[in-house]
Structures are given as C-alpha cells and as structure tokens.
Amino acid sequence: QSALTQPASMSGSPGQSITISCTGTSSDIGGHNYVSWYQQHPGKAPKLLIYEVTTRHSGVSSRFSGSKSFNTASLTISGLQAEDEADYYCSSYRSTTTSFVFGTGTTVTVL
Amino acid sequence: EPQTAESGGGLVPPGGSLRLSCTSSGFTFSDFWMSWARQAPGKGLEWVANIKPDGTNIHYIDSVKGRFTISRDNAKNSLYLQMNSLRAEDTALYYCARDWQWGFDSWGQGTLVTVSS
Numbered sequence: 001q002s003a004l005t006q007p008a009s010m011s012g013s014p015g016q017s018i019t020i021s022c023t024g025t026s027s028d029i030g031g032h033n034y035v036s037w038y039q040q041h042p043g044k045a046p047k048l049l050i051y052e053v054t055t056r057h058s059g060v061s062s063r064f065s066g067s068k069s070f071n072t073a074s075l076t077i078s079g080l081q082a083e084d085e086a087d088y089y090c091s092s093y094r095s096t097t098t099s100f101v102f103g104t105g106t107t108v109t110v111l
Numbered sequence: 112e113p114q115t116a117e118s119g120g121g122l123v124p125p126g127g128s129l130r131l132s133c134t135s136s137g138f139t140f141s142d143f144w145m146s147w148a149r150q151a152p153g154k155g156l157e158w159v160a161n162i163k164p165d166g167t168n169i170h171y172i173d174s175v176k177g178r179f180t181i182s183r184d185n186a187k188n189s190l191y192l193q194m195n196s197l198r199a200e201d202t203a204l205y206y207c208a209r210d211w212q213w214g215f216d217s218w219g220q221g222t223l224v225t226v227s228s
Binding site for chain 1: 146148155156157158161170171172173174206208211212213214215216218219220221
C-alpha cells in the first residue's frame with residue numbers, strides 16, 4: 001500500500017514559519033477529513049499533534065495548525081523553535097482498503 | 112494520563128512466530144479501538160492493524176493479512192499481536208496506540224522485533 005507523499009526535509013530559522021505538505025488521493029486525503037499529524041523526536045514514540053485535519057490534540061501548542069485542500073493536507077509550524085526539530089508524519093484513513101496510511105515523513109531542521 | 116506499554120519482541124528466524132502484548136492504563140480500555148503500528152530501522156511509520164472495542168471488527172494492512180492476528184482482552188486491559196510466518200521485512204519497532212478520532216494517541220515506547228537467521 002503506497003504511502004502519502006511528504007517532502008523529505010525542510011528547514012527554517014527560529015521564529016519563522018514552515019508548512020509541510022502531505023499529498024494523497026481521492027481515496028484517502030481527498031475523500032474525507034480523517035487526516036492526522038505526528039511529531040517524533042529521535043528515539044522517542046510518535047506524538048499526536050493534529051486530528052481530523054485541523055483539531056489540535058490536548059496540550060499541543062497553538063503554533064501547530066493543520067489544513068487541507070483537495071488531495072493535499074498541510075501542517076504549519078509558526079514561530080519555529082529549537083524543540084520543533086523532529087520528524088513529522090501525516091496519516092489518513094484510506095476508504096478503499098479500510099486501513100490507515102502514513103506519509104513518508106519530513107525531517108524538520110531548525111537552523 | 113492514558114498510557115500503553117508493549118512487550119514480547121525479540122529475535123526470531125524467518126518463518127518463526129512471536130506474540131506481542133500491550134498493556135494499557137489511565138483510560139477505559141474497553142471504550143476504544145486500538146491499533147498496532149511499526150517502524151523499520153531508520154524508516155517511516157506503517158500502520159499494521161486495528162480492532163474494535165468488542166473485538167468484532169478488525170482490519171489489517173495487506174502485507175500481514177493471513178499471517179498476523181490482532182486480539183484484545185478487555186478484562187486485562189490488553190492488546191495482542193500474534194505474528195506467524197515472519198519475514199525479514201517484518202523487522203521493526205512495533206508500537207501499540209489508542210485510536211483517537213481517526214488518529215492515534217497514547218503510543219508506547221515500542222518493542223523491537225528482529226527477523227533474522
């Protein structure tokens with residue numbers, strides 16, 4: 001089952017904003033609002049940031065926001081901080097296979 | 112605070128079997144779908160399977176269908192993954208997680224499964 005497509009890496013300076021894209025198809029991202037985003041620091045378990053495209057999970061900073069347009073979802077990190085340096089993954093429910101699929105992952109570097 | 116903890120990983124030869132366990136606390140286990148996901152060394156996340164609260168509805172990724180079986184024991188707040196006919200490509204850190212609004216929260220620290228002769 002093919003993964004959702006994310007850029008391999010992105011970088012930004014402290015205080016800047018970056019937007020990570022996640023591209024799928026009409027069978028997943030484009031077909032409903034079941035898109036979520038995760039942050040994973042090295043050697044740590046993933047942490048849920050955003051679910052149902054735009055809803056921040058409990059305790060997640062308001063600097064993280066989600067959106068979607070057609071078959072592409074996006075995660076924006078505003079006011080980039082050193083602690084935001086991590087891997088980020090999107091995920092979506094895929095209706096044709098009644099399964100979930102993750103994105104290829106994006107490594108964010110804070111310069 | 113909801114928590115999960117995986118166990119049961121190890122080194123197994125190709126074609127072998129292993130049973131992973133996940134114990135949960137801090138939430139009403141019997142109210143939630145639960146999932147297994149995995150991450151091969153240095154690679155991305157891959158969802159593996161999930162199971163409805165009463166165990167009557169189960170879904171798998173195609174690559175494990177017929178080889179892996181997800182199950183749960185609500186009385187023990189526990190989730191399981193029976194893995195048979197293991198292949199080298201099943202080598203990964205296996206996580207259990209609570210399904211939350213079509214996403215996944217409360218990830219454990221994972222248990223490592225290595226398939227090698």
